[in-house]
Amino acid sequence: MHPDLRSLPKAELHLHIEGTLEPELAFELAGRNGVTLPFADVDELRRRYDFADLQSFLDLYYACMTVLRTERDFTDLALAYFARAQADGVRHVEMFCDPQVHAGNGVPVTTVIDGLLEAFAIADERWGITGGLIPCVVRDQPVASADALLDELAPHAHRLIGIGLDSAEVGYPPSLFERVFARAGALGLRRVAHAGEEGPAEYIWQALRVLGAERIDHGIRAVDDPDLLRHLAEHRIALTLCPLSNVRLQAVTGLDAHPLRALIDAGVVVTINSDDPAYFGGYVADNYAAIAELGLGTADLAQLARNSIDASFASDERAAGLHALVDEWTATHG
Numbered sequence: 562m563h564p565d566l567r568s569l570p571k572a573e574l575h576l577h578i579e580g581t582l583e584p585e586l587a588f589e590l591a592g593r594n595g596v597t598l599p600f601a602d603v604d605e606l607r608r609r610y611d612f613a614d615l616q617s618f619l620d621l622y623y624a625c626m627t628v629l630r631t632e633r634d635f636t637d638l639a640l641a642y643f644a645r646a647q648a649d650g651v652r653h654v655e656m657f658c659d660p661q662v663h664a665g666n667g668v669p670v671t672t673v674i675d676g677l678l679e680a681f682a683i684a685d686e687r688w689g690i691t692g693g694l695i696p697c698v699v700r701d702q703p704v705a706s707a708d709a710l711l712d713e714l715a716p717h718a719h720r721l722i723g724i725g726l727d728s729a730e731v732g733y734p735p736s737l738f739e740r741v742f743a744r745a746g747a748l749g750l751r752r753v754a755h756a757g758e759e760g761p762a763e764y765i766w767q768a769l770r771v772l773g774a775e776r777i778d779h780g781i782r783a784v785d786d787p788d789l790l791r792h793l794a795e796h797r798i799a800l801t802l803c804p805l806s807n808v809r810l811q812a813v814t815g816l817d818a819h820p821l822r823a824l825i826d827a828g829v830v831v832t833i834n835s836d837d838p839a840y841f842g843g844y845v846a847d848n849y850a851a852i853a854e855l856g857l858g859t860a861d862l863a864q865l866a867r868n869s870i871d872a873s874f875a876s877d878e879r880a881a882g883l884h885a886l887v888d889e890w891t892a893t894h895g
């Protein structure tokens with residue numbers, strides 16, 4: 562990879578911390594916690610990284626999450642990610658986590674939040690990385706479970722950026738979670754949602770109109786709906802794209818079939834992210850490098866980094882500071 566893509570300052574807005582669990586750490590935590598993984602070793606686990614679709618990935622992702630038990634586990638996991646992110650030029654992270662899945666493994670929501678926020682504090686001190694947490698509603702669990710999650714999150718609302726929506730998409734339309742997202746909004750949480758990854762453009766409309774989402778995660782199926790493209794562009798509603806994820810989960814037939822260019826040409830604000838980098842063959846700079854191969858030049862790549870700042874929930878002051886870093890980068894690389 563061109564080393565300049567690592568030094569390009571950027572924000573990462575679509576990152577599931579559980580999706581950064583590398584096989585070596587999974588086995589280390591399994592040993593530490595007395596959990597038996599259903600794979601003989603790191604090599605066997607890595608051989609399973611061959612996905613037909615979103616569900617086949619989620620099955621493995623949830624299986625590996627059983628090794629995460631203590632506050633320290635979550636801190637260690639996130640610090641391993643931050644070290645890689647720092648090396649990839651990431652300066653600000655809005656991080657997803659799946660507390661309902663951990664609750665199912667007997668881990669309290671507070672353990673997850675405290676462990677991850679401890680890593681944020683260390684990353685800020687060590688590397689000046691800013692950001693925060695966006696717990697996600699797991700959409701293939703019952704709505705009552707999402708309501709219970711909101712009850713648990715309420716006392717922590719001031720320590721969180723927002724609420725998200727993830728997991729198996731088709732058959733679980735955003736509209737199911739209208740009340741849950743209304744409650745989250747009333748708690749002062751920013752709202753984002755995965756939509757249009759495998760599901761239709763209609764799910765993106767629902768995420769915007771029914772859930773009040775301010776940003777759409779993936780959203781690639783917007784290319785099927787010209788009215789939606791106009792709406793996204795006009796209102797500057799950003800999409801958090803994850804090109805290597807889409808290829809690995811066969812949401813697109815290949816990188817050359819990715820709608821990135823069509824979305825940019827339609828005037829949509831798009832950002833580049835890694836989703837679940839341990840599973841999809843690359844962290845965020847690898848995603849920038851992959852799309853650079855599609856013929857994007859230095860100015861286009863710098864614009865994508867600027868988009869990640871503008872689409873973030875960073876304060877105006879922090880955003881200005883991040884833009885100044887991109888200015889410096891373009892002055893030497895542009």
Ligand code: HPA
Binds near residue numbers: 728755758
């Ligand atoms: N889509 C939906 N749910 C997820 C994903 C994703 O890409 N990654 C982790 N949970």
Ligand code: ZN
Binds near residue numbers: 575577727755778836
């Ligand atoms: Zn995702």
